[in-house]
Amino acid sequence: MSVQNRRKRRVRPNSSAPSESGRQKIILWVCGAVLAPLLAGIPAFLAYSDAQAPTPELFQNERKIVYTGNGTIFAVDRDGILRRFQHLGFERGEKRWSDPPGIEVGEGWQRFVWLIAGNPGTLYAVDFEGRMFLFDYLSGRMDAGDGRLIKIGLPSFKSFTGAYDVFYGLREDGGVCWYRHLGAGTWADNGTCALVKHGMRGYDRLIATGQGVVFAIDAKGDLRWFRHLNSALGGYTWQGDAYGPNGQGWIGDLDVTSLDGVVYALTPGYALKWFRYDTPQVYKSGVEGWYNRGIMLLPAAGVSG
Known part of the structure; x- marks a missing residue:
C-alpha cells in the first residue's frame, strides 16, 4: 500500500491531561495556598512594625x-x-x-x-x-x-x-x-x-x-x-x-x-x-x-x- 493511501491514525486525547478550566482551577488553588498564610500574617506583621517603630519625639516638627x-x-x-x-x-x-x-x-x-x-x-x-x-x-x-x-x-x-x-x-x-x-x-x-x-x-x-x-x-x-x-x-x-x-x-x-x-x-x-x-x-x-x-x-x- 502506497504512502498516499495509508489511513492516517487519529491521536486520541490524553484523558488524564486537565482541561483549560481545570488548569485555571489548579492555578487558583496554588495561589490561594500560597497567599492565604501571607495574608493571614499581615495584621501580625503590621502590629510588630508598629511596636518596633520609634516613638515620635515630644517636640517633633x-x-x-x-x-x-x-x-x-x-x-x-x-x-x-x-x-x-x-x-x-x-x-x-x-x-x-x-x-x-x-x-x-x-x-x-x-x-x-x-x-x-x-x-x-x-x-x-x-x-x-x-x-x-x-x-x-x-x-x-x-x-x-x-x-x-x-x-x-x-x-x-x-x-x-x-x-x-x-x-x-x-x-x-x-x-x-x-x-x-x-x-x-x-x-x-x-x-x-x-x-x-x-x-x-x-x-x-x-x-x-x-x-x-x-x-x-x-x-x-x-x-x-x-x-x-x-x-x-x-x-x-x-x-x-x-x-x-x-x-x-x-x-x-x-x-x-x-x-x-x-x-x-x-x-x-x-x-x-x-x-x-x-x-x-x-x-x-x-x-x-x-x-x-x-x-x-x-x-x-x-x-x-
Whole structure:
C-alpha cells in the first residue's frame, strides 16, 4: 500500500491531561495556598512594625522654642502652631511632664523670627519686619494677632536674645546692641540701639539667661560665658572676654533658649537637650559651673504627646 493511501491514525486525547478550566482551577488553588498564610500574617506583621517603630519625639516638627521659667516651654512648629509644654522636672532635667505634656494654644506664629522671655508671665515676639509684640497672658490661648505692638524698626540681627525685659542684638560686624523695655511701650534711650560691646564677630548665637549673663556660641560650637555688668542701665563693662570656653559641641541646634541658668536646646532631630548653669552670675572655668558637669540630659526622650 502506497504512502498516499495509508489511513492516517487519529491521536486520541490524553484523558488524564486537565482541561483549560481545570488548569485555571489548579492555578487558583496554588495561589490561594500560597497567599492565604501571607495574608493571614499581615495584621501580625503590621502590629510588630508598629511596636518596633520609634516613638515620635515630644517636640517633633517644632522649629522654635522659648523657655519662660518654672518649667514652661512654648514651641512653634512648621505650620505656625504654638504649643505650651510644662516640664515638671525642669530643675534637674528629669523626665517628668504634665499630662498632657503639651497643648495647642495658638496659631499664626510662623510670622515671628525671634521669641524671647520677658519678666515671669510675659513673652516677646519679633516679626520679620522688625516689629516687637508683647504677650502678657501666657496661661490662655495666644494667637499671633493677640500680641500688643510695643516697638517698630528693630534692625535685622544675626542673633537676638533677652531676659527680664533686657535685650541684646548681635550685629554682623560683631557689635552688640542693648535695649530695655520699661513698660507701657516706653524704652530706655528711646528704644535706639545702645552699642554696649564690640568684637563678637566670630559668634553666631547669643543666649541671655538673666542677671546680665549671656552665653555666646561661636562658629566652632564653643560656648562662652559673658556678663554685662549693670545690665539694667546699659554701659560698656563686661566680664568674660579673657575666659575660656564653658562647653563644646554647641552647633547645629534649631534653637536654644534659657532663663535663670536653665538651658534648653532643640536638635535637628527634634530631641530636647537640657542643661543648668547653677549660679549664672558667677563664672567657673570649664564645666565646673554646670549641673552634672555639663553632661547633656534628654528629658523628653521617649515621652509622647
